[in-house]
Amino acid sequence: MRGMDLLEYQVKEWFGQIGIPVLPSQRIDHPTDLKRLKIPYPIVLKSQVSGGARLKVGGVRFVETTIDAIAAAQNIFNLPIMGELPEVLLAEAKYDAEQELYLAVVIDTAVCRPILLGCQEPDIDLDSYGDKMQHVVVEHEFSPFYARRLALKMGLQGKRMQTVSSVIEKMYYLLIEKDLDLVEINPLGINSQGEAMALNGSISVNERAISRHPDIALMATKMHNRYNGNGKNQDFKEWEGLELHGKIGIMGNGAGSVLTTMDLVTLAGGKPGFCLNLRHASPLDTSPTTFKTRLEKALSIMSADKSIQVILINLLGSIPQAIEIAEVITEFVHHYNSEHKLNGTRNGHKHKRDTNFPRLVVRLAGSDLDGAKKELTALKHESDMSIVMTENLDEAVSEAVRLTQPLVYKK
Structure with a gap:
């Protein structure tokens, strides 16, 4: 089992248990839970998803009345963030911070030691923080000296x-006690009295720690079941992507294109299934791969899942040996048609989806893909399978969602 990242409400529970100050809060499983809210208004409602950028897309709302809170909660529950809909919201008391800081404790694998990080600017990017981030390496047995040293380096007095x-x-101490890879507070709010409050936080659990801690193992099992449904398709577990349990499988050649497609599918009323970034192979796969072989493997595995009814392929920009994309998809379509016809001959249900092969919706954008587009357009004309070709992503999403809708027969 891989390591895992906790949701904010879980992080706050751990913070409270170890004595890190957190605001009064309440877990919200349904908008009507707000009728029994124990926190005085005004409050903030936060979407509990693993993706970031909640505030920018409307996943964090400040409200002052129960009526406004219920309406906001209904909107947030139906708002996809990086392709994920929240199952839980966090209602939290509002806090007026005079200053906000960034703090983190992380295991640095390069030096095999814990490192304390701090900055007087919140929401800083760890990959490009430059000289603004202060750090202290815990070289020997930990003592309060290390923490005070970091605070002083941050300019605090x-x-x-x-x-x-x-x-x-x-x-x-939380990092060590729970065998964590990262404990982050972003931001830590400081009020006018100099009191601190963890306003948001992140925790990454080391994969090896899960089996050593029964409480973490139970939490990991629940989260695994939530994101993986009934546990099918273990072939996908090491790919760069997300395993959801909807009817529309999504493939793309970049994390951005995959996540954008996921959001659009959800907003259009569809349910994303497996979502894969074909740009990279599995980090554990030591054998050399090409884009062609990754596409072949993804189509093969995804088509074997009976819950996937449509595969939406969204490719844009430059791809090595782009013409090979058309070859892979053509072979897939011919395989589909031969199986579909054979099965229809056996039982007489020509229009019923009796095989495990899903329908294809393909969006190719970019001049480098012109050759592939030409071949696949010809394939569409010669095939009795409905393969949808388009350069418009909105059209591709709309068609994919339509193909998953139940047929309505007129009397």
Whole structure:
């Protein structure tokens, strides 16, 4: 089993248990739960999804009345963020921060030691933080000295230095106690009295820790079941992508294109299934692969899943040996047609989907893909299978969703 990232409400529970200050909050499983809210207004409602950028897309709302809170919760529950709909919201008291900081404790695999990180700017990108991020390597047995050293390097003094260093200590002890890879607070709010509050946080659990901690193993099992449905298709577990349990499988040649397609499918009323980024192979696959072989493998595995009714392929830009895309899809279509006709001859149900092969919707955009588009357009004309070809992503999404809708027969 891989490591896992906790949702915010789970992070806040762990913070509270170890003494890191958190705001009064309440888990919301349904909008009507807000009628029994125990937190005084105004409050903030937060979507509980693994993806980021909640605030920018409307996944975080400030509300002042029960009526407004229920309406906001209904909207958030139906708002996909990076292709994921929340099953839980977090209702939290509002907090007025005079200053916001970034803190993290992380295991640095390069030096095999814990590192304390801190910055006086929240929402900083760890990949490009430059000189703004301060750090302290825990070289020997941990003591409060390390936490105070980081707070001082961040330019904090007096009560604020003491408050922040106390939070850093607790973050470190949580990291060690639970065998974590990362404990992050972003941001840590400081009010006018110099008191701290963890306003948002992240926790990454080391994969090896899951089996060593029964409480974490139980949490991992529940999260695994949530995202993986009935546990089918273990072939996909090492791919770069998401395993959902809808009817529309999605493939793309970049994380951005895959996530955008997922969001559009959800907004159009469809349910994404397996979503794969074909740009990269499995990080555990040591054998050399090409885009062609990855596409072949993905089509083969996805078509074997009876829950997938449509495969939506969204490719754009430049792809090595782009003409081979058409060859792979052509072979897939011919295989589909031969199986479909054979099965229809056996039982007489020509229009019933009796094989496991899903329908194809293909969106190719970019001049490098002109050759593939030409071949697949010809394939569409010669084939009795409905393979949809388009350069417009909205049209591709609309068609994919339509193909998963139940047929309505007129009397």
